[in-house]
Amino acid sequence: MRLVFLLLFVPILSVAAQQEFNRQYMPLGPGNRSTIVEIFKTIGTHPIAKGTFTQTKKLTRLGRSFVSKGNFIFSAKDGLLWNIKTPFASVLLMANDRMVQRTPDGRESVMGGNEVFKRFSHTIQAVFKGDTGLVEVEFVISFTSVDGNWYLKLEPRDKSFRSIIATMFIRGRQFIESFRIVESTGDSVDYVFSDTFFPERLSLEEEKFFAQ
């Protein structure tokens, strides 16, 4: 069943995502700076966000794509948690000082010491927090908007960072609705968010999860 799903739907999703971000972007400048600051400000009004996501990873050289699904929890204070449900359960925590992957049997893989992971984690959190300044330090920002959707193109300034991530694309309206990471190898990963809502606080269980 899983195999059928992968074979049928993944190529469709992947092509759609690729086309979505294939647009004409304008570099950040005096003309659009205030718009972008406003966009980030809007995103930042939600210190907590929850929802579901679909992730599509495309390995270009293998010509294969892999889809994962699950829930996400964003907390401006604690970080971003990806609770992957299918095809294999696992948790990815992007905290302020570390990036941790955890399997259901309790095994952990901590990538905290690595600067690229750390910066990636910081950047994603900065985007979710609506921190324009931090994003601008790390990336060259370009912008466009179509039909009430805004699109951001982020290109790393640092060549070491660039050797891992070539470009990031983000689309949203009131909050981030999808984003795409293109690796320097040409591989990419697309996230599409749905059912996003903004609770006032985390549950105790969720807080514990972040604290672990």
Added chain:
Amino acid sequence: MLNNTSPSPLQVKKPFWSKKLIRIGGPIVFLILHALVALLFFRGPLANISADLWAVLPSSDSQASIAKVEKKLAERASNTMIIFARNPDFSLARQATEKLYQSIRTDKRIEQVRFDIKTETLPEVNKLLFDYRYQTLSKDSLELLKDGNIESLSADVWQAISAPVNLGSLDYLEQDPWLLGYRSLRAHIQSGLLGSGSLSVRDGVLAANYEGNWYVMLDISASESGFITETEGNLVTKIQAEIKTITSQIPNTSFVCSGVPFHSYASSVKTQSEIATISTISFILSILLLIICFRSVIPLLSSLITMSIGIAVGMACTLLVFKDVHLFTIVFGTSLIGISIEYSLHYFSEWFDPENGRRGDRIISKIFKGITLGLITTLVSYFAFTLAPFPLLQQIAVFSMCGLLSSYLAVIFIYPLIPPSRAKLKPHRRVFSSWLLRFNERLRGLNRPVVIIVVLLTLAFVVSGFLLLRVDNNVRSFYVMPAQLAQDESLSSKITGLSPSGSYFIIQGTSQEEVLQKEEALTKKLETLKNSGVLSSFLAASRFLPSEARQKQNYTLAGTVLIPASKEQLLTLGFQEKSINSLSADYKAQSTRLLSHQILSDTIFGRLLKSIKVGYMDDGSWYNAVVLFGVKDKLALSTINDAGSGIYFVNKIDSVNDTLASLSSLAILILITSYLVIFVGLLFIYPWQASVRIALVPVLASVITVAVLGISGLPFNLFVVMGLIMVPGTGIDYAIFYREGRERLHTTILSITLSMLTNVFSFGLLAFSQFAATFGVTVGLGVAISFILAPLIGEQDKPTPTVSMLQAD
């Protein structure tokens, strides 16, 4: 026993120096010996003066082969420097580091300098670990495979796939559906092997953000380290000059410098400056003294030439034996050779005496016994030190023995050739002799109760001095880090996360393979200790180059557990049947594939391996080092030491301190033995009571000196014992001269006083140096006290010399 009565100078009808054979043969022998030394010296290495701080340390292991391995590792450490440019702005810190890199990268004294990290490094490592994925399983992969835990391995693959970013490539997924290569890469990154501490690759360089500043790293391996022929020629001088220029060009920039070459340089600059100051003052004082007393250029020139030749011979012999001479050897050696001036002074004090008939052979007859015993005393003491496992001590011994012997031979063979003096001692030169004799007379004239009180007070002083004595053989006292350098070292270890412990393991084996196998067994234990907080990390070759046996085991295990399950894994990942066949064929094709040193040589692992691989040594064994970081419990690590199995724990600082303490004990034994040898020698010349009195002079002087050290809070260490070894050489000399020269007291007292003063000038001034302070204090005090005690104790069985005797004389 020989008769203790020395013949009067006038009774010496035919001294053996007057024999033609000696008169002509002696100078010829002197010239031939010195010509030989000069010839050998100029054919060998010229003026290699080392300031390397590691090179001065004794080997901490008594086994010769391990000592050689230690030396090789120390030499490697001596060549490495790490420099960080610091600036709150990353791009400026990077710019500053790049400027320094550009200014030094073509310098021929630099073997390698690393500034930018290629972006291809990680893909290269990724590819290498993929190629050898079955042979070089990571620790966690191995554990899962041993447990047959296929599910977890599969879950990890999906975890990697679902990660938003991957450091390693997933391109090999079809050939490596368990991501074994990816897992190895991740393990290396997590272990800190591909980056450590706060450091990480940023904009193509290794950088860290620490307490609000950016630090960009420059890693330098020098082709030469502590060897200096001139300060201006030192690589550190060039680096410091460039740093000065860069900091003036880029605002808010400073540099953090760490590594042995910086310390060796700082130490050498300080030592050179101390040598220059002390020797200049000592030289001027000695010259003034000679001019005032002799008012003739002949004694002055002769003494200086003799001393200079002595230093040159000492230096040449040390270079011939050791290939280089350490700066500290020169500090000690030149002071010791200062004793040689004593021989000259004895000669020239007699030379001015008309009673000697102005004949060199007659003068030599008078002073021969004194200076020969003094020389033998020193040579006996120092010969034993050539056997001690402490390069510095061996060098000082060779330097001093050869230098002193040269000066001695010059006095007995060359000085008699100097034309007789026309000058005569003027009465004012006797003023001091008279004053000293009066002082002695008064001391001797003290009534018994006063003497008893003085003796008791001295005894109380000695007892309290010994009770307060602090034995401290700390190698750190060799060199006190300049404050800035100490701060830099501390900051550098915080940034790199590698806190050097000075501890490591040396692994010995009959082949590289055996070394790696032993290392694997050791690292297993180290992992356990790491988990219990004994150490923070370690660097071992087997972490990236498993032994062949381990590689074969890994390959077999992967084949047994993974290959049968690979079909399902590949299908789950969406691959076709053909991928399964290809994977099985690829696995079989790898049956003889093994990762080797050669394959690793051009990779980042190869560079790491180079720093810890010792290789083949001439004892027929292979060696590797396992370097330990952040050690908190050395005792726990020392329990792993198993010399029988070729696992040696080296705790450099503590072992060196222990070795210094053992050497101190050995030196004390040598000192006692040399006293016994000297005493037995004296018994052949003097009655036993006189022999005891003569020997008592330096013994009591040494005891009082040690008590003074105790009272003043100075440490008792190897350098003190080395200083004490110098005391009998002069103390016995003084006692014998007082005894032998009582018939010509004015010359005797003059020569002894001049000798004491020149010794106090040269040694006493060393007390103001950093490295040789305790040595200088010990010798200076010992000599001064011997000078006071010699007339009081050394000749009690003879009629007391009086001022009237002096006047009659």
